[in-house]
Amino acid sequence: MNNYISENKDRFLNELLDMLRIPSVSADPKFKQDVLRTAEFVKDRLSEAGADKVELCETAGYPIVYGEKIIDPSLPTVLVYGHYDVQPADPYELWNSPPFEPVIKDGKIYARGACDDKGQMYMHVKAFEVMMRNNALPCNVKFMIEGEEEVGSANLATFVKNNKAKLAADVILISDTGMLGNDTPSITTGLRGMSYLEVEVTGPNRDLHSGLYGGAVANPINILCQMIASMHDENNHITIPGFYDNVVELSAEERAEMARAPFSLDKYKKALDLSDIHGEEGYTTMERNSIRPTLDVNGIWGGYIGEGAKTVIPSKAFAKISMRLVPDQTSEEITEKFTKHFESIAPASVKVLVKPHHGGEPVVTPTDSVAYKAASRAYEETFGVKPVPVRSGGSIPIVAMFKSELGLDSVLMGFGLDSDAIHSPNENFGVFNYMKGIETIPLFYKYYAEMSR
């Protein structure tokens, strides 16, 4: 198989670049046609690779690309999940090359979606092609590639509920996470959940002159800042009543185990150009971004933000706020607690509105399963080192949903790196990592099929 992979390397890369040229930003309606074109692209490549029953499954939002190859119903079935939509690319001016004009530089593919998740999702399409062309597919496989992951997978749960038979499988395989490093492969065994809301604070019913009214009416920006500031205490604990009620504290052993993962605080600060880190008292950086819940403002706006100066007290101020959740918090519980708290701390001089965007549940996946062991062996064979189990701070809400709806565990074989800058300007994905994924995935199938016998 490795010969086939090396012979076709350039084509594998060019096909990915072609897909990266389509700006499939699901958050912004103006890219709707591009998102749909991307779905068609994935559908066509799946068919060419040898999948059967390839189709676009309509949803209330963007379609889900489905395809399968059933070689023997008595063999286990792997359900591959990925997404073809990408994050918005702005601020565009911070990109060194246009986000939707992919370039390969210093062994890295630069483009929005290069890693998250077009690059990692497409590794599976190509790995499938490799196994098909070499008559080496050892079990059944199904593909479910959605187009709304970056906006909360609003319609995926319904699709899964309505298609349980079609999606019947033994394990779910996902590459939408990262590794510690190219010399330190790792497998993600935990994900944080999320509660994402938008808040609106209204002061006076119209914008006011800050000279004539300043000091006498509530300025919604100042008030919003006060409300946001009050949601962390001096130790950076979140002050929402009951926020930590359901948080599972890790044992000293588990924390010691985590602390073994290689990590350099100096390198971390240097990479982000930080003079100091910032986070919850009593926890390490690796713990803060994985096993602890957070509250971050992802966007804020209000008043005059153009060039120059305008002396205005705006009528409204807005913020997008997300909270990352850990077991056993639930997005519904936290969304409710946030909303109740936010309304309760609003002074009588303003009106507030809280609009929940989307949520997802935290998850921890087993490390003693056949799937995990098969994945571990696959990495060990291609990287030469046994991969480390790691709990990630990110969220893939659908992992918990797959567990509850389909009763299936997911194995998270990520090949990205922290330096890939996903969700940021200059997102990139190593050619090394892309090819390593295409090489490693067939080995997962091989060992998974063997060990399942």
Next chain:
Amino acid sequence: MNNYISENKDRFLNELLDMLRIPSVSADPKFKQDVLRTAEFVKDRLSEAGADKVELCETAGYPIVYGEKIIDPSLPTVLVYGHYDVQPADPYELWNSPPFEPVIKDGKIYARGACDDKGQMYMHVKAFEVMMRNNALPCNVKFMIEGEEEVGSANLATFVKNNKAKLAADVILISDTGMLGNDTPSITTGLRGMSYLEVEVTGPNRDLHSGLYGGAVANPINILCQMIASMHDENNHITIPGFYDNVVELSAEERAEMARAPFSLDKYKKALDLSDIHGEEGYTTMERNSIRPTLDVNGIWGGYIGEGAKTVIPSKAFAKISMRLVPDQTSEEITEKFTKHFESIAPASVKVLVKPHHGGEPVVTPTDSVAYKAASRAYEETFGVKPVPVRSGGSIPIVAMFKSELGLDSVLMGFGLDSDAIHSPNENFGVFNYMKGIETIPLFYKYYAEMSR
């Protein structure tokens, strides 16, 4: 003269509408040509009205329109100041009719600049025409109409310094303020100063994924909110060290005098649709917006502010912050204290940058001067009531500058109303007020000339 005014009412209105159609937004470079066209417009109307030596005086920024009529060097000279630039009009979507397509509805002229200051400035051009056509100009007059008031009059001081002889006069006459009501005329006797700054808070050197980094690095938006929130205490006193050091407290008598001005808190709250007011403990609403200094965020932005959700920790967050000052605070002193304080409260996990925009000094004008008495008589004759002296919360920084550079007091004959929504969507100016101004101004000249003898 009143016959001439009523006969020419329509033309007076149409000329103003023509000027309002030119979007002379000085804060936004994309309107540069329009700002310059507006200067030409004012220049031409001044000449037609009968002014001599009309010219555009070049500055480092937008030109100053100058014109004069010297009928007898032995008579007193009135120097009229006004500005032809306007505030930005956004948010456009909140206007009931386009800001630069003026309409007259229910006796009000709706357009950006209708009141501030095109409408009020043009009353002086027309009042001058009225006096000229009726051989009723009783003293000398000079006009100085600038185009950078809404961005801090950056180049006016230099112009004044370099043209002291040309601008020599006995009093400065300005209509860039308001009255308490059409049945309660008032004359502004005090103005607040201002210190306007823009702040930038930088966390990580690039936008980060809030899942992978959330909780472990400083989020510049959260930090900026904390810093802004900390600048007011629970009594809404400003916490910047030394901020109140030079504030002149009014005597009980002066506060009692102020309290006599008609004011209904219920009407005030109803007009702004506020359930409650908000301001500095221990002061009334009228005091909070006139004799007390303030700190307001005029604009804030950072992170993802587009449609939908983006889970990002931005690299930077920004805010525009202005402080209104009262005697004897100075903008230089307060700008320095703010900057020092803002830098001192920044945690080590972020970098901050403070950029001063512009400032102006507070001022209190005498009520026992000939000019004030002449203005008072003029209002009394046209409105039938004696005008009330009022200290305004707004800032016209150049009033203090005129005093220091030219040694001249200003008389602030405003004809606008609170409901004119200056600096807001749907700015408007009553046709009644526009015509009343044209009627009242010549009487000021008459009594000022008489009483100066």
